[in-house]
Amino acid sequence: MVRKKAESGNYDGLIVRSDTKVTAEVFAAATSLRVVGRAGTGVDNIDIDAATRKGVIVLNTPGGNSVSACELTCALISTLARNVAQACQSLKEGRWDRKLYTGSELSGKTLAVLGLGRIGREVATRMQSYGMKTIGFDPMVSAEGAKQFNVEKMELDEIWPLADYITVHTPLIPQTRNLINETTLNKCKRGVKVINVARGGIVDEAALLDAIKDGRCGGAALDVFVEEPPKSAVTLELIRHPAVVATPHLGASTNEAQQRVAVEIAEEFVALAANCSAEAR
Numbered sequence: 309m310v311r312k313k314a315e316s317g318n319y320d321g322l323i324v325r326s327d328t329k330v331t332a333e334v335f336a337a338a339t340s341l342r343v344v345g346r347a348g349t350g351v352d353n354i355d356i357d358a359a360t361r362k363g364v365i366v367l368n369t370p371g372g373n374s375v376s377a378c379e380l381t382c383a384l385i386s387t388l389a390r391n392v393a394q395a396c397q398s399l400k401e402g403r404w405d406r407k408l409y410t411g412s413e414l415s416g417k418t419l420a421v422l423g424l425g426r427i428g429r430e431v432a433t434r435m436q437s438y439g440m441k442t443i444g445f446d447p448m449v450s451a452e453g454a455k456q457f458n459v460e461k462m463e464l465d466e467i468w469p470l471a472d473y474i475t476v477h478t479p480l481i482p483q484t485r486n487l488i489n490e491t492t493l494n495k496c497k498r499g500v501k502v503i504n505v506a507r508g509g510i511v512d513e514a515a516l517l518d519a520i521k522d523g524r525c526g527g528a529a530l531d532v533f534v535e536e537p538p539k540s541a542v543t544l545e546l547i548r549h550p551a552v553v554a555t556p557h558l559g560a561s562t563n564e565a566q567q568r569v570a571v572e573i574a575e576e577f578v579a580l581a582a583n584c585s586a587e588a589r
């Protein structure tokens with residue numbers, strides 16, 4: 309919530325990060341508002357329909373945190389492969405469990421990247437340096453386009469049985485809600501590992517938990533959740549499961565990304581103001 313809703317009527321522009329919710333109520337109170345900027349990628353904290361109804365422009369900075377989100381994804385893939393988080397916890401608790409935490413190499417394994425935009429591509433190219441084969445799906449990217457960054461484009465139904473690791477890099481839209489669900493998990497290789505640093509809701513949390521419990525899924529790394537901070541019993545059980553590595557939405561949480569998105573959104577505002585004054589002349 310914008311805390312001083314009453315004051316929002318005084319401003320022409322508003323810049324928010326992720327915590328501030330720009331709701332229909334805020335738009336109703338903000339009588340002078342002309343532009344809302346999101347210093348970050350997702351605009352799910354802004355009521356876009358309300359903005360459209362009021363003719364308010366919504367800007368974001370889609371590229372500013374791609375590298376950070378990508379690097380966290382790669383770190384989580386490696387963490388899953390080598391049980392880093394669990395082994396670290398076990399050692400801190402005084403155990404020396406070398407056998408329990410035998411991992412597997414990433415080299416030679418198949419990584420499926422669902423969503424071949426900026427972050428998906430960055431993840432694919434970095435994980436290729438580990439020797440992973442990269443396959444992927446994105447309705448907006450051609451097979452030729454995917455080939456340029458060494459990803460073999462396939463249909464989703466071809467991907468499920470081939471992937472050792474699946475990482476999602478799509479926005480949360482009706483077409484991607486529960487993209488990873490009970491049916492798709494059943495089509496996967498037994499022991500597949502799932503990574504979500506994109507948006508909660510792309511992976512059906514209850515279906516993932518069931519698949520982890522019976523071994524259909526060999527582990528998951530989750531940075532985002534349906535509800536943040538998570539409160540539901542299912543999400544909490546998922547987070548606490550030993551095969552799950554979970555982080556509190558840290559994809560864009562680097563000094564570099566936060567600075568970059570702040571500068572980018574400020575530049576977008578300056579460019580918009582310059583255009584508006586040029587048009588007024």
Ligand code: MLT
Pocket residue numbers: 325326347348349350351373506559560
């Ligand atoms: C974004 O949408 O920019 C990232 O998920 C990070 C964030 O929400 O803070």
